[in-house]
Structure formats: C-alpha cells, structure tokens
Amino acid sequence: MYQFQIFFFSIICFSIGADELHDLAAKGDCKFYEVMESKVNCGPNGYLISYGLKYCNKFTHNLYFFNEEGQLWVNSVKKCLMNQLVDKRFSNCKSLTDYAFDSHVGCYLNPGNEAKSFCSIFFGNVKALAKIYDLVDIIKQPFRSLKQLIAVSLKCIGL
16 A cells, blocks of 8 residues: 555656646746756756756846747747647656757747748847857857757758
C-alpha cells in the first residue's frame, strides 16, 4: 500500500508540474525555464538557466526595440522554443542541451502564431537583435552558433 501511495503521489506531483510547464509555455513566460530546471537539475551553467532563461529575459526586456512584426516574432519564438521542450524527457543534461539548440533554427524560421520568419523580420530589427546576443555566448558555443547561423542563412537565401 505504501508503494502505491508514493507512486500515486509522484504521478500527481509530476502532472501538476507538467500542467504548470504547459501553461508557462503557452504564455511564453520565462519562468518556464526555472520550473523546468527544478525538474531536471542541470544547474546554473546548464542550457535552461544559462541560455534559455538568459535569452528569454533579454528578449522580453528589450521587446520595445523591435518593430511590430519583430515583437510578434519574439513572442512566438519564445513559445515555440518552450513547446519544443515541454513534453520531452531527457536522459541527461547534454541531450537536453543538444535538443534545445537543435530546435532553435526551426523556431526562428517557423515560429507559429502567424509570425513571419527570421528572414522576413531581420532587416527591420537588426539593431534590436544586436542588443540581445552576447558575443561571449557565441564564443563559448562556436560550433552550435555557426551551425545555426549557416542553417538560418541558407534558408533565408532559399537554399
């Protein structure tokens, strides 16, 4: 009986957490990354905190620098990136990081919610985008950054 109670309790707790994650992802709320981190425990240097939360907050706090199409793109990409993670189970923090970074290109190009792709909003939002990204993060992840840049660029020029 005791094992059943523990099993039942853990299912209820996970369901409550999953519902919260779904709600946060649907709103594009940056708290999503903190809640998900509390479940996977990858630490302050893991993707969820050092990249996901960091850039979610940077985009949110600098939203007013974007034009209307750029604002829709930002809000849609936030939701897209969160929804890519919300129902996934990862065997370790590296697999979470790999999966999360691999989802960026798709969300940048097809963010959903009637938002245009990165290719369409880029030139009207160059200054806003320049305020967001930290060179140190690009240097720390040169392969990932270059891979994403090339993939998005190729799609934007139609290749």
